[in-house]
Amino acid sequence: MTDSMEGVVKDESQSQPKEENVHEKTVSDIKFNFTLLERAVAQFDARYTLRALRSISSLRKRLSGEIIAESIISTYPPNNGTAQVLLRATGLDGDELTQIARRISSTSTGSTKQEKKEPLPEIDVYLAILAQVLLYDGKNYKIGAEFSKALVGRVRDLNRRTLDSLAAKAYFYYSLFYEALDPKPPSKQSPLISIRGTLLAALRSAVLRKDSDTQASVTTLLLRNYLSTADITQADLLVAQTQFPEAATNNQVARYLYYLGRIRAIQLSYTEAHDHLVSATRKSPNSAVATGFYQQSTKLLVVVELLMGDIPDRALFSQSRLERGLEPYFYLVQAVRVGDLQGFLKIVQQNSPTFHRDGTYTLILRLRQNVIKTGIRMLSLSYSRISLRDICIRLGLDSEESAEYIVAKAIRDGVIEASIDHEKGYMQTKQAGDIYATREPGEAFHDRILACLSLHDECVKAMRYPMNQHRLELKNAQEARERERELAKEIQDGDIDEDDAAGEFEGL
Structure with a gap:
């Protein structure tokens, strides 16, 4: 019994220093990022700021209100207005803050008890971003939205180029808080609609100031905002009237391409949507x-x-x-591949909550015509003649008239090679005795020509020529002319014979 009690006490004593070490390590990491921000301002180098922002993902798991409060109290002078605002965002009461202040003062040495200087605005914004992360992870969306609104207003008033990367992250969480407050489905009084003016003003200022980080972040946030409320026309106008910055980070480019692909898919531009989505998945x-x-x-x-x-x-x-996330889509692909309309409708009905959550439900409903066309193609390959009534039964259509219309449209679109006997009510498949009598060889030949032309264009674009090669040729020609003048001058002066000169000219 005593041995077990000693083991418990020993485990508790070992776990407590470990927690203290994690706490101290997190505070020291935050203060090290303060040094990076000061270096970024002194050298006007955004790489140090990006390095501090990248560390947020590792700090996030260890972040707490006590850690942020200790970082603030140990950095700011007493009764600082900005520090008071940041401390309120941590959610700690006065007694807890007093205990933290006493602990810091008791552990401080004589060398560290010097008068504290006013931190840079970059440090203020960085700590505010950490407070945003803490509020969002704690699901304090309403408090976080009010805090973020004040933060983006302060960033806009400061107007410092060294704050550009930090401002992009602040706007990101600003939009994220209001999205969490948004009701489902969105209404006309949606919080997302209320922040569009702020985001558009931020985008306009970022373009004028050539702030590529904020421009890329706010552009993707606006596209996400418009898509959340199904304002596809406004999203398309934003894409048409703005230019995404070339210097944007890879993550922002991937997000932009994804939203652009969603817009084009809704607008029935499937080829463009496919290109954008392939690029988004690769990036x-x-x-x-x-x-x-x-x-x-x-x-x-x-x-x-x-x-x-x-x-x-x-x-x-x-x-x-x-594998797990795409399981409903795998069954969907199987139903479309074999043209099973009843199976397709059953899969859509069973997985409709998943498709609604993914935002693909309306697009999946458009697949009904593709499933019917695939089913008709399978029937045309299986039967040389089949009645419209059997087609209606096999595909689960409403009436023979709708089956006749769908078969006629499939024939016109080139899906099948067949004809319809309207009087007797059946579909007759054309027997292709000679494959060269159909359109398939011509289409294949056309595809090969396009492939060869595209390959030729890519080869031309990939050609590289030596730089300044023409200048080298001009230099050699100029040296040859100068040598001719020297030989002619030597002949006139009598320093060289004509036979020797002829040999020199032959060499040239």
Whole structure:
């Protein structure tokens, strides 16, 4: 009994120093980032600021109100207004803050008890971002929205170029808080609609100041805002009237391409949507943190490929990061591939909550015509003649008239090679005795020509010529002319014979 009690006491004594070490390590990491921000301002180098921002992901798991409060109290002078605002965001009461202040003063040595200087505005904004992260993880959305609104107003008033990267992160959490407050479905009084003016003003200022970080972040936030409230026309106008910065980070480019692909898919521009979504999935980070984005972009890509008439590769659904999330879409692809209309409708009905959550439900409903066309193609390959009534029964259509209309449209679109006997009510498949009598060889030949032309264009673009080669040729020609003048002058002066000169000219 005594041995077990001693073991428990020993475990508690070992765990307590470990927690204290984690606490001290987190505070020291935050203060080290203060040094990076000061160096970024002194050298006007944004790389140090980006390094401090990248550390937020590792600090996030260890972050707490006590850690932020200790960082603030040990950095700011007493009765500082900015420090008081930041301390209120931590959610600690007066007694807890007093205890933290006493602990800091008791552990401080004589060398550290010097008069504290006013920190840089970059440090203020960095600590405010940490407070935003703490509030968002604690699901204090209303308090976080009010705090973020004041923060972006302060950043806008400061107007410092060394704050550009920090401002982009502040606007990100500002939009995220209001999105969390938004009701489902969004209404006309939606909080998301109320922040559009602030985001548009931030985008206008970022473009005028050539702030690529804030411009890229706010552009993606506005597109997300418009898509959340189904304002596709306004999102399209934003894309048409703005230019995404070339110097944007890879993550922002991936997000922009994803939203652009969603807009084009809704507008029925499936080819453009497919190109954008392929680029977004390729630019998606490989870390486990970005698995959700990779899954979401892949889900939309699968639906767009089905709408284009293509069948995604089966190996796509076997990836470890996608296998579980894409399971409903795998069954959907199987139903579309075989043209099973009843199975397709059953899968859509069973997984409608998942499709609604992913934002692909309306696009999936468009696949009904593709499933019917695939089913008609399968029937045309299986039967040389089939009645419209049997087609109606097999495909689960409402009436023979609708079956006749769908078959006629499939014939016109070139899906099948057949004819309809309207009087007797059946579909007669054309027997292609000679494959060269059909349009298939011509289409294949056309595709090969396009492939060769595109390959030629890519080869021309990939050509590289030596730099300043023409200048080298001009220099050699000029040296030759100067040598001729020297030889002619030597002949006139009598320093060289004509035979020797002829040999020199032959060499030239």
